Amino acid sequence: MISSMNWEVVIGLEIHAQLACESKIFSNAPTAYGAEPNTQANIVDLAMPGVLPVLNERAVELAVRFGLAVGAEIGQTSVFARKNYFYPDSPKAYQISQFELPIVGKGEITIEVDGQHKNIGITRAHLEEDAGKSLHEDFHGLTGIDLNRAGTPLLEIVSEPDMRSAAEAIAYAKAIHELVQFLEIGDGNMQEGSFRVDVNVSLRKPGALFGTRTELKNINSFKFIEKALAYEIDRHIEILESGGEIVQETRLYDPDRDETRSMRSKEEANDYRYFPDPDLLPVVVSDEQLAAIKASLPELPGQMRVRFEQDYGLSAYDAQLLTAAAVNARYFEALVAELGAQQAKLAANWMNGELAKALNKAELTLEQSPISGDALAGLLVRIVDNTVSGKLAKQVFEAMWAGEGSADQIIEAKGLKQITDTGAIEKIVDEVLAANAKQVEAYKAGQEKLFGFFVGQVMKLSKGQANPAQVNDLLQQKLKN
Amino acid sequence: MNMMSLTELNQALQTKQISSVELTEFFLARIAQHDSQLNSFITVTAEQALDVAKAADARIARGDAPNLCGIPMAHKDIFCTDGVLTSCGSKMLVNFTAPYDAHIVSQFKALDMPMLGKTNMDEFAMGSSNESSYFGAVKNPWALDAVPGGSSGGSAAAVAAGLVPFATGSDTGGSIRQPASFCGISGLKPTYGLASRFGMVAYASSLDQAGPMAQSAEDLALTLDVMHSFDYRDSTSLDQPKPNYMAALSQPLAGLRIGVPASYFGDGLDAEVKQVIEAAVAEYEKMGAQCVAVELPNQAHAVAAYYILAPAEASSNLSRFDGVRYGHRCGDPKDLADLYERSRAEGFGIEVQKRIMLGTYALSAGYYDAYYLKAQKVRRLIQQDFLTAFEQCDVIMGPVAPTPAFKLGEKTDDPLSMYLADLYTIPVNLAGLPAMSIPAGLVQGLPVGLHLVGPYFSEAKLLNIAHQFQLHTDWHRQVSPLAQGAAL
Numbered sequence: 001m002i003s004s005m006n007w008e009v010v011i012g013l014e015i016h017a018q019l020a021c022e023s024k025i026f027s028n029a030p031t032a033y034g035a036e037p038n039t040q041a042n043i044v045d046l047a048m049p050g051v052l053p054v055l056n057e058r059a060v061e062l063a064v065r066f067g068l069a070v071g072a073e074i075g076q077t078s079v080f081a082r083k084n085y086f087y088p089d090s091p092k093a094y095q096i097s098q099f100e101l102p103i104v105g106k107g108e109i110t111i112e113v114d115g116q117h118k119n120i121g122i123t124r125a126h127l128e129e130d131a132g133k134s135l136h137e138d139f140h141g142l143t144g145i146d147l148n149r150a151g152t153p154l155l156e157i158v159s160e161p162d163m164r165s166a167a168e169a170i171a172y173a174k175a176i177h178e179l180v181q182f183l184e185i186g187d188g189n190m191q192e193g194s195f196r197v198d199v200n201v202s203l204r205k206p207g208a209l210f211g212t213r214t215e216l217k218n219i220n221s222f223k224f225i226e227k228a229l230a231y232e233i234d235r236h237i238e239i240l241e242s243g244g245e246i247v248q249e250t251r252l253y254d255p256d257r258d259e260t261r262s263m264r265s266k267e268e269a270n271d272y273r274y275f276p277d278p279d280l281l282p283v284v285v286s287d288e289q290l291a292a293i294k295a296s297l298p299e300l301p302g303q304m305r306v307r308f309e310q311d312y313g314l315s316a317y318d319a320q321l322l323t324a325a326a327v328n329a330r331y332f333e334a335l336v337a338e339l340g341a342q343q344a345k346l347a348a349n350w351m352n353g354e355l356a357k358a359l360n361k362a363e364l365t366l367e368q369s370p371i372s373g374d375a376l377a378g379l380l381v382r383i384v385d386n387t388v389s390g391k392l393a394k395q396v397f398e399a400m401w402a403g404e405g406s407a408d409q410i411i412e413a414k415g416l417k418q419i420t421d422t423g424a425i426e427k428i429v430d431e432v433l434a435a436n437a438k439q440v441e442a443y444k445a446g447q448e449k450l451f452g453f454f455v456g457q458v459m460k461l462s463k464g465q466a467n468p469a470q471v472n473d474l475l476q477q478k479l480k481n
Numbered sequence: 482m483n484m485m486s487l488t489e490l491n492q493a494l495q496t497k498q499i500s501s502v503e504l505t506e507f508f509l510a511r512i513a514q515h516d517s518q519l520n521s522f523i524t525v526t527a528e529q530a531l532d533v534a535k536a537a538d539a540r541i542a543r544g545d546a547p548n549l550c551g552i553p554m555a556h557k558d559i560f561c562t563d564g565v566l567t568s569c570g571s572k573m574l575v576n577f578t579a580p581y582d583a584h585i586v587s588q589f590k591a592l593d594m595p596m597l598g599k600t601n602m603d604e605f606a607m608g609s610s611n612e613s614s615y616f617g618a619v620k621n622p623w624a625l626d627a628v629p630g631g632s633s634g635g636s637a638a639a640v641a642a643g644l645v646p647f648a649t650g651s652d653t654g655g656s657i658r659q660p661a662s663f664c665g666i667s668g669l670k671p672t673y674g675l676a677s678r679f680g681m682v683a684y685a686s687s688l689d690q691a692g693p694m695a696q697s698a699e700d701l702a703l704t705l706d707v708m709h710s711f712d713y714r715d716s717t718s719l720d721q722p723k724p725n726y727m728a729a730l731s732q733p734l735a736g737l738r739i740g741v742p743a744s745y746f747g748d749g750l751d752a753e754v755k756q757v758i759e760a761a762v763a764e765y766e767k768m769g770a771q772c773v774a775v776e777l778p779n780q781a782h783a784v785a786a787y788y789i790l791a792p793a794e795a796s797s798n799l800s801r802f803d804g805v806r807y808g809h810r811c812g813d814p815k816d817l818a819d820l821y822e823r824s825r826a827e828g829f830g831i832e833v834q835k836r837i838m839l840g841t842y843a844l845s846a847g848y849y850d851a852y853y854l855k856a857q858k859v860r861r862l863i864q865q866d867f868l869t870a871f872e873q874c875d876v877i878m879g880p881v882a883p884t885p886a887f888k889l890g891e892k893t894d895d896p897l898s899m900y901l902a903d904l905y906t907i908p909v910n911l912a913g914l915p916a917m918s919i920p921a922g923l924v925q926g927l928p929v930g931l932h933l934v935g936p937y938f939s940e941a942k943l944l945n946i947a948h949q950f951q952l953h954t955d956w957h958r959q960v961s962p963l964a965q966g967a968a969l
Contacts, residue, residue, distance in 0.1 A: 093800030
């Protein structure tokens with residue numbers, strides 16, 4: 001094990017978020033994922049001679065939403081530039097991107113690691129088009145090109161080198177991921193490549209100038225950020241402590257072998273010959289447009305957490321869990337709308353408790369949950385109106401999970417309705433006290449902890465259906481005499 | 482008949498003195514007879530043209546034919562034409578059948594104007610003599626040993642030889658005006674953004690502009706009316722209200738202020754060409770115009786700036802020709818680099834390769850500021866010069882080129898002298914202004930064009946100024962030997 005005591009890790013991230021546009025950024029071909037190769041590429045995407053790009057205004061609007069959410073200055077005039085390089089999946093042999101004047105300028109976002117808050121600077125975010133895909137299998141040694149993805153709108157979000165650990169890098173990546181989903185500017189799907197993270201890392205002695213960095217690519221999960229960084233930091237330390245120098249280069253993370261490998265060094269890097277694209281006019285965002293987009297911004301995760309704590313009396317922990325993804329927050333808000341704010345705590349407990357446990361166990365996301373928000377609300381309503389006890393509600397939940405029907409159907413079918421008829425409960429209480437005369441004696445002689453025993457016996461006899469509060473009251477009364 | 486104006490042809494068609502099929506057959510026969518000498522067409526689309534002619538005749542018979550319906554025309558081979566070879570004069574695209582129509586092409590198609598074919602041009606519009614075409618040089622119909630000018634040399638030669646009444650061209654640094662001057666026809670480069678660039682193979686995107694080439698200003702007015710058309714597919718297309726170009730032709734010129742820059746008449750200008758231009762300006766004075774001395778102090782830097790900016794854009798625009806999706810691909814590439822290098826080395830001619838390298842260099846890290854950015858500053862100064870000059874005058878007049886058409890091969894070994902000869906036309910593209918060339922005289926039997934440059938969107942005024950000259954003179958009626966005696 002190599003000592004890393006003397007090294008400070010410096011990390012910056014470049015995140016490519018696919019924007020939620022139905023058509024491409026410079027053509028009207030659709031962006032849907034998973035279509036047959038080359039069926040979603042038109043003459044513009046194929047870079048036929050004579051074709052011209054036309055900017056998708058929606059992409060601009062989504063980029064501005066992001067910029068406003070991270071408190072960034074919006075480039076009221078931003079310019080598209082050509083990044084020139086030859087590659088078969090880049091049909092024009094240049095990528096239209098933004099270089100000197102990006103749409104989103106400096107901003108920042110707050111992350112939390114081990115209860116500590118830290119602001120991470122965002123250098124810029126710019127609009128650009130995605131490349132196509134080279135397919136190396138099934139072509140008998142040849143390479144196939146699929147241009148469906150070519151021209152897909154991307155927002156590249158570049159951070160300052162403000163992170164000092166893998167945990168901070170992951171927290172930052174998650175914060176951006178969460179924001180992208182909350183703003184509904186992208187779906188953040190990492191498996192489909194809609195959210196891609198490149199990691200820049202370097203080491204230095206505390207207080208020294210930045211060291212030489214390497215860039216890690218092909219990281220398609222938060223877990224891999226950690227693994228790739230762990231490998232790369234060890235590699236840097238090993239080189240630096242044996243007196244070597246880091247080569248500035250781009251490295252590919254290989255999740256199968258859990259290692260990083262050199263892709264190209266700085267010397268091999270392209271000179272991209274950026275220049276303003278003469279086919280596109282500068283993008284001008286007017287004050288009116290800016291104001292309209294600002295007014296349409298949804299509540300952001302940070303604001304939402306504060307509101308949940310203040311208005312619903314939730315713990316910071318619960319509020320954090322419920323806002324970790326837009327889908328969680330939407331699910332929770334739907335429950336609260338159904339049950340009323342007084343029951344927000346109940347809703348949070350169920351979402352973060354039973355539901356989260358069941359989802360984890362089944363390895364499902366909330367979107368894939370077999371129990372919809374409406375269905376869960378149907379159950380919680382029955383707890384609130386005392387139809388079922390909290391304990392029996394868990395049984396109902398399990399049956400709902402198994403697809404046995406709605407809460408009401410299951411309660412009815414299994415006869416789980418809580419007994420609230422005082423007469424009926426009193427009968428059971430009397431039965432229990434009569435059958436346990438010895439314990440009653442002992443209780444009255446001062447063994448007060450036997451109270452729980454009586455409660456248990458009553459519940460057992462009622463098959464868990466007796467209302468616990470009423471059972472308590474009746475027992476208290478009867479044992480006093 | 483070949484020298485009839487578009488208005489006359491229109492009239493003849495609408496009154497059924499002649500059918501579109503007859504007219505089309507007549508011009509196809511002229512092409513068959515003369516183009517082996519001229520080489521002005523890369524592709525002749527006879528069958529297709531006759532099909533359209535039949536459709537035009539039917540439309541005329543129904544009585545709902547628009548203006549120009551049934552009149553044959555030709556497109557420079559830089560415009561994509563659905564289902565027809567679009568080569569751009571290059572070996573690179575010798576196998577490229579365009580899968581779509583350029584905006585300009587669909588505009589004319591909508592009128593059922595039979596397209597006789599695609600005209601020859603300098604490879605990717607890079608050249609001023611039409612000698613860089615992969616399909617061989619075009620000859621000047623006035624003298625078969627002279628160049629027709631370029632890059633729209635095929636269109637100019639075809640119109641001047643009476644092979645087609647009208648053709649489209651494109652102008653990046655003078656490519657409509659200089660061949661119009663050399664071939665004795667009228668040509669117009671509109672304001673940048675007036676005609677859509679969609680479907681026009683890009684050379685230098687910020688300079689390229691399509692325009693009409695024909696026998697007279699009146700013919701240009703009729704066809705510009707079709708080309709002036711907003712197109713959302715070109716982000717630099719301008720949604721500019723369209724004036725009545727035909728109605729504007731007859732405005733009197735009294736009080737017209739002609740800007741005459743002394744620098745246009747200095748060293749390097751052929752003495753006889755100078756006389757022709759001065760005589761033309763004098764003609765305007767007779768018509769009631771007055772001359773104003775204007776200065777264009779930064780014009781001297783225009784050619785230098787152009788040869789940074791145009792190649793820079795071209796180096797990027799022509800990168801898509803990589804042998805991967807269409808166009809020329811080398812045989813048996815051993816790897817990706819080999820595929821790129823040999824496909825491009827084999828597919829592009831020497832002039833194109835030269836400009837790609839020049840542009841690549843100008844955009845390289847460490848040189849960008851010194852070349853590209855500096856050239857952009859020069860461009861702004863040149864534009865400013867024009868704006869200042871137009872505070873004092875309505876039109877600027879001068880020569881289109883310093884000489885009449887030069888001999889084939891004369892400048893092949895001296896590309897710099899050919900580049901420098903574009904000194905009058907290039908500043909106009911850098912500023913994005915409209916300009917024309919109209920026939921103004923002959924020097925040793927070769928035509929000489931007068932250059933008219935106007936403020937932004939002054940096309941109607943320029944056509945008016947040109948038309949009034951053509952009412953008072955008959956230089957535009959002088960026809961090349963090839964066209965003589967061919968009229969019905």
